[in-house]
Amino acid sequence: MNNLDSKCKRCDWGTLKRWDQMDEEQQEVALRLPRSADFSLDERKARHRWCTRCWYEDVGDEVGNA
Numbered sequence: 001m002n003n004l005d006s007k008c009k010r011c012d013w014g015t016l017k018r019w020d021q022m023d024e025e026q027q028e029v030a031l032r033l034p035r036s037a038d039f040s041l042d043e044r045k046a047r048h049r050w051c052t053r054c055w056y057e058d059v060g061d062e063v064g065n066a
Contacts, residue, residue: 006049014053019045026052033057 008014019027030050031041039048039059049058 008051008054008056009058010056011051011054014051014056016049016051016056016058018049022050022052026050029055030057 006016008016017026019030022030029052030044033050033055035044035057036059044057047060049060050056051058
């Protein structure tokens with residue numbers, strides 16, 4: 001993954017972080033965000049990324065995003 005893949009698609013300023021890259025406080029915020037019923041918490045932690053500036057949640061739908 002390059003830096004362009006990590007750039008937030010919503011605010012165009014923040015950096016997308018995986019669950020394991022966020023600190024405990026950031027993880028707590030992410031847990032409180034509204035989410036689609038299509039994804040379990042375990043799947044969100046394993047595959048999704050969050051912008052810690054605007055809290056956009058990238059679900060990894062784009063090609064080449066794993």
